[in-house]
Amino acid sequence: MAVVETINLRKVYMLGKVPVEALRGVNLKVEEGEFLSVLGPSGSGKSTLLNLIGALDKPTDGKVFVDGVDVSTLNENELANLRRKIGFVFQFFNLIPRFTALENVELPMAIAGVGKEERRRRAAELLETVGLADRMNHKPTELSGGEQQRVAIARALTNNPRFLLMDEPTGNIDSKNAYEIIQLVKRLNREKGVTIVMVTHDQRLAAEATRTVHMLDGTIVKETMNKT
């Protein structure tokens, strides 16, 4: 069974009084253990797709299934619980500035009600996995863009998510650090079997994934397998 499946997904935004069709019927399946990239220019609807898969937004029409569960049938509390099983990585990192790297990684576990000791232990472990063992007690402002994104990836992994959703994860990072981030993501996918959906407008970055879907004007126009 696919981890994520969308059926004829449509999303219409109201831009002022003008309706904008961001998605015009997207059918997509993400299999367990897969590294999928969604490639498209800005405005192609790829971020909208990501938000819908991540249960951050509701579709105008169509369905999203996560682990076979129809997301549209869930209430606010159930959605919150579902989001705990999804790891988000954003372009602008979205760390809480007043918390240290360690505390930021602890946060999803605190939200899920995990005890302090257990949280500390697991957060430290994950920061080590992303190569930040010596930067744990630094605040985001004291970290480089690449380091911040690693913290964000560690944070996304805390609750053993069913899949990672990455929205332009290297969009705000210099090329050297971007390379390292993508190597980390690939390693997570290969070694730890983490399912990954990554949205990007960067063709080279998209090619790092095992499969790429190409989006344009709210629809999937092409699908390619990449040799890795």
Add this chain to the structure above:
Amino acid sequence: MKPKDIFFYAFSAIKLRKLRAALTTLGVVIGIAAIVALLSITQGLQVAISTQLRRGFATDTLIVSAGGGLGGGDASFSLLVNDTQTISQIENVTTALAIIQRIGYIKNADGQARRVTVVGVDFKAYKEVYSSTFIAENGEIPLNPENTAVVVGKRVSDPWSNGTIFCKAGDTVEILWTNTTARPLRNETYTGNVVAVLQEVGGFSIGGPSDTSIYISIMQAQSFFGTDKCEMIIVKLKSNDKTTIESTAKAIRSLFGGQVTVTSATAVLNIISSVFSTIELFLAGIAAISLLVAGIGIMNIMIVSLMERTREIGILKALGMKNRTVLLIFLTEAALIGLMGALIGVGTGWALAELVVRIFSANGGVGFGVRQGGQAALAGGIAITPVLTLTVLLGAIAFGLLVSVVFALYPAWRASRLKPVEALRYE
């Protein structure tokens, strides 16, 4: 999310904007301090007045005076000294004593005169009724006084409270009053002996011993003032419970055919207490307005905070935080500010009350004179000690907390309702 973690999260958000949190807290502090200060001063004043009243006007006594209350009664009706005998026979009455009093003068051996209230009483009965205040500091109060015996109040003996004695026990003095009903006016005098100086009574009293009066025997008063009429009869009862007081008062009124007014200390105390309750409510109401302003301050700050942290709320929701938890975090922040403000406010209010009382005291008193410890007392001055009851203390803290949380409800609700995808997009 565990309550402890919610608490720490809320606390970290407050810590981030220290000055802003401090200023918001200050609003609560001022509101609570105003309430606490006003209430503790008013309650202190009430306690002081009630205590003085109880001292000068025992709760188990009734005061009978001529006149059937407002506008009623026969103007020619007067109470007589020997009416005490009939009153004594009423059930529950232990003692009835007549008081004759005139404004007169006392002249010492040096020929200096002081204006005083000359009170004629039965020393023995008076001592029974006012056992805690009709007490000699110097000399001895005779139970069967000679006609010349004079007991003087503390302020008559030591008028300036500085040890310059006007007269003391053992002195010979001249008592003088002007008979205004005689034609032509006539000054009456006699020579008396000061047998005792009373302890300081302080405050004021109705019927009871006073620092500025002198006391002579009732027999002497009758012959000196040439009258059998008395100004009032003080009745001591077997108990001070409400039914005894009411039934006896009624019996006395009917004995004199409604021509007398019977006043009970308890009734006066009740009136004072209800007056003070009204004043307290009024003052607390005014102070509560300032707390309301503080509440609006909290609401304002929470809305600003909500806007600043929209993105943060989006992150929290993306990480799986429930709406209820977001609501709780915002309410906890407000509650922390409210609690901190309330605690500091109670302390500040208490200090303020003490300060105000001291300033009043140093200035010699405004309105009600205030006397502290060994300081000179003004005639009629009373000492106020601010009273902070547990009810006021806990009530103020609870109120501060309540106002803070109530005003945070709307911003907190709005924060909890933010849509994650919109919140995340917010710049």
